[in-house]
Amino acid sequence: MLLGRILTPHGFLRGRLHFSERVEAIEEAPVDGPYILPGFLDLHVHGGGGREVMEGQEGVEATVRFHLRHGTTGLLATTVTAPLDQLERALQGIRRAMEGPWGKALLGVHLEGPFLSPHRLGAQPPFPLPPDPEVAERLLSLAxxxxxxxxxxxxxxxxxxxxLAERGVRVQLGHTEAGYEEARAALETGAVGFTHLFNAMTGLHHRAPGVVGLALERGAWAEIIPDGLHVHPAAIRLALKAIPGLYPVSDAVAAAGMPDGVYPLGAHRVEKRREGVWLGESLAGSTxxxxxxxxxxxxxxxPLxxxxxxxxxxPARYLGLSDRGEIAPGKRADLVAxxxxxxxxxxxxxxxxVA
Structure with a gap:
């Protein structure tokens, strides 16, 4: 049982939260205590605590344990662009981690690539591939x-x-040089989201709205990195007004939670300097x-x-997960105080x- 200010589907309520594996009851009472929130869900995370998911099972499990300490009770293990054999090994490692003791905190995989623009890789390693359903089918079979x-x-x-859409995969636009019309055609074909909005995509211009303009005009879902480095707070406030399903992600890499120094990002070595992670002068994920x-x-x-x-x-609704994302009877007792x-x-x- 937990006592405190519980975020229910109807707002905050002071009371007692009864739970086992699932939430059993919420009892209103004039008690004091911490804020009790649903566990956070991170749909874009590469690593943390010095490890990354591209390492395989041990790296995935270490990433999960690190982010659990920060209230993230579910995450998508996110790959980076890499040679196909390395991507395949990474996916096999993620699948094994999902079958292991930390699997209940793993929601699946976010493939960030390899089907990215070679001109908008940012800090992604230089191994993009042209879109290929056969390659995609092979990757989908592994995890x-x-x-x-x-x-x-x-x-x-x-x-x-x-x-991908026919197989229930959510396609997001990112690492792209697409213009507005090309991006709109993708939405009309079945794409549903935007990856780290504003970053690694064509920006908004009044005569060339770009991918950002499309997202602000008609995007239903988009992820954004609210670290204060990737996107200005004013741009985040604008996106919150425009995109109903805007949700934060960490885009955390191995350097998250670590001292300044050099850390892996797939085939790259990136440098953590204070709160940022850099590949040369380009941001390379986040801490x-x-x-x-x-x-x-x-x-x-x-508002909180x-x-x-x-x-x-x-993010629970975006992935179609009905058993988590809020505190209500019958939901998973994934909680952060x-x-x-x-x-x-x-x-x-x-x-x-767990923490």
């Missing part, structure tokens, strides 16, 4: 792929979007954790209740305290 990021202007991209994302959003004017829902309920400063006090995964 539960839930999200694929691709560049819609590439030859064959629309065919691949149809192929963000979702508890810090919550604090940032609240500091930038987002809304910020918490965007970190839990919104925060103090007055919104610092993590306790974390529960299926009712078991």
């Amino acid at each position: 539960p792929v839930r999200v694929v990021t691709l560049a819609p202007e590439l030859p064959g991209a629309l065919e691949l979007i149809r192929f 963000l954790t979702l508890d810090q994302a919550l604090r940032n959003l609240v500091a930038w004017g987002v 209740e809304e910020a918490a829902r965007r970190l839990s309920l919104y 925060l103090d007055e400063a919104l610092r993590v006090v306790e974390v529960y995964l299926e009712g078991e305290r």
Whole structure:
């Protein structure tokens, strides 16, 4: 049982939360205690605590344990562009991790590539491939792929979007030089989201709206990195007004939670300097954790209740997960308790305290 200010589907309520593996009851009572929120869901995370998912099973499990300490009770293990044999090994490692003791915190895979624009790789290693349904089918056979990021202007991209959408994969536009019309064609074909909005895509110009303009005009879902480096807070506030399903992601890499120094990002070696991670002068993922994302959003004017829902309920709905993302009877008891400063006090995964 937990006592405190519980975020229910109807708002905050002071009371007692009864749970085992699932939430059993919420009892209103005049009690004091921490904020009790649904566990955070991170749909774009490469690593943390010095490890990354491209290492295989051990790297995936270490990444999960690191982010659990920061309130993330479910994540998509996110790959980077790599030679096919390395991608295949990484996916096999993710599948094994999902079958292991930490699998209940793994939601599946986010393939960030390899079908990216060679001109918008950013910090992605230089191994992009042209869209190819046969390659995609091979990758999908190795692990539960839930999200694929691709560049819609590439030859064959629309065919691949149809192929993926028919298999229930959520296609996101990212690492792309597409113009507005090319990106709109991708949405009309079955793409549904935008990867790290504003970053590694064509920006908004009043005569050439680009991918950003399309997202702001008609996007239903998009992820965004609220670390204060990737996107200005004013641009985040704009996106919150325009995109109903905007949800934060960490885009965390191995350097998250580590001292300044050099860390892996697939085939690259990137440098953590203070709060940023850099490949030369380009940002290379982030050191963000979702508890810090919550604090940032609240500091930038987002109400706590809304910020918490965007970190839990919104990504759950995006992936079609009905058993988590909110605190209500019958839902998984994936919970995070925060103090007055919104610092993590306790974390529960299926009712078991893990941090």
